[in-house]
Amino acid sequence: METNESKRILSMYQCTGTFTLGNYLGALRNHIKLQQEGYQCVYALADLHALTVRQVPAELRKYTKEAYAWLLAMGIDLEKTVFFIQSQVPEHSQLAWILNCYTQFGELSRMTQFKDKSAKHADNINGGLFTYPCLMAADILLYQADFVPVGADQKQHVEIARDIAERFNGIYGDTFTVPEPMIPQHGARVMSLQNPLSKMSKSDENQNGNISVLDDPDTILRKFKRAKTDSDSQVRFAEGKEGVNNLMGIYAAVTGKSYPEIEREFEGKGYGEFKPAVAEAVIEELRPIQERYRQIVADKAYLEQCYREQAPKASAIARRTLSKVMKKVGLVL
Numbered sequence: 001m002e003t004n005e006s007k008r009i010l011s012m013y014q015c016t017g018t019f020t021l022g023n024y025l026g027a028l029r030n031h032i033k034l035q036q037e038g039y040q041c042v043y044a045l046a047d048l049h050a051l052t053v054r055q056v057p058a059e060l061r062k063y064t065k066e067a068y069a070w071l072l073a074m075g076i077d078l079e080k081t082v083f084f085i086q087s088q089v090p091e092h093s094q095l096a097w098i099l100n101c102y103t104q105f106g107e108l109s110r111m112t113q114f115k116d117k118s119a120k121h122a123d124n125i126n127g128g129l130f131t132y133p134c135l136m137a138a139d140i141l142l143y144q145a146d147f148v149p150v151g152a153d154q155k156q157h158v159e160i161a162r163d164i165a166e167r168f169n170g171i172y173g174d175t176f177t178v179p180e181p182m183i184p185q186h187g188a189r190v191m192s193l194q195n196p197l198s199k200m201s202k203s204d205e206n207q208n209g210n211i212s213v214l215d216d217p218d219t220i221l222r223k224f225k226r227a228k229t230d231s232d233s234q235v236r237f238a239e240g241k242e243g244v245n246n247l248m249g250i251y252a253a254v255t256g257k258s259y260p261e262i263e264r265e266f267e268g269k270g271y272g273e274f275k276p277a278v279a280e281a282v283i284e285e286l287r288p289i290q291e292r293y294r295q296i297v298a299d300k301a302y303l304e305q306c307y308r309e310q311a312p313k314a315s316a317i318a319r320r321t322l323s324k325v326m327k328k329v330g331l332v333l
């Protein structure tokens with residue numbers, strides 16, 4: 001029987017700002033747990049992906065280091081898990097170029113994220129934004145990942161990585177493991193608190209819609225109290241109640257309670273009681289991590305030592321795949 005030990009997991013995170021509650025519930029929290037389930041985990045900060053949108057250089061560097069510290073504070077175990085910064089492992093850019101040449105213009109044009117981001121950044125629709133999925137496919141395929149745990153918004157990107165892997169394997173014989181997406185039951189799509197029809201995102205213009213993992217308790221409480229709901233005032237999961245559904249999803253993800261349990265808990269109570277309860281659960285969930293984070297982020301030498309030691313470990317795995325690919329396509333090694 002196969003065990004998890006023989007399975008590899010890969011996931012990565014953009015570091016264009018402080019992580020949101022969406023990143024935390026849809027991804028980070030589950031990924032930390034997967035370490036204890038015996039998988040070989042490889043995680044990284046996708047700073048090259050961040051360049052597809054114009055960044056302030058000093059801020060990108062700052063956010064990258066802070067994001068690294070946040071994952072350490074969450075309990076990433078560097079003895080078991082490889083955790084690095086993407087740009088420090090050059091194999092990602094190298095494989096991405098090769099995969100660009102095995103990906104069709106048509107399939108890249110159909111990507112929802114490309115359509116959304118090019119609408120949002122109409123003054124900077126660059127080549128990187130368009131070929132982003134090839135870099136992401138390289139991230140995944142370099143490590144021969146079996147599973148890619150992500151929030152629901154990244155499913156299409158994992159699917160194109162599968163298509164690219166299958167196409168390449170079809171031409172050159174078995175080269176890449178074809179990865180499966182792994183999407184959580186609760187928290188897979190945390191929506192903006194101000195516009196529950198769009199996902200919670202670091203780049204949300206309305207910062208009241210977005211909970212940052214570093215927000216203090218008063219801010220978290222205030223943002224939840226202002227969250228958009230509806231005039232029905234009943235805590236129940238139903239079509240047309242997107243704001244409440246979102247809050248219930250967050251509460252379920254944090255407390256582990258099911259929707260019927262939550263509906264019973266708040267029966268006869270209005271949103272006036274429900275919203276602070278969700279806020280309180282989130283505050284208590286984040287509190288211990290925020291405390292550890294403050295210590296770790298202050299220790300710059302320790303942080304730097306961690307990410308510098310991790311990059312060669314990632315590179316050693318990535319290099320094996322890249323060499324195989326280079327040989328197959330006819331490059332001189």
Ligand code: TYM
Pocket residue numbers: 010011012013014015022023024025026027028046049135136139140148149150151152153154157187188189190191199200201
């Ligand atoms: P990114 O940086 O946007 O998000 C990181 C992770 O957080 C999840 N996530 C959410 N989950 C639930 N609700 C939300 N509102 C929410 N917002 C974000 C994302 O699904 C993701 O799992 N392209 C990727 C980064 C990447 C990557 C990879 C991921 C680069 N290479 C290789 C997996 C494998 C991205 O921009 O995620």
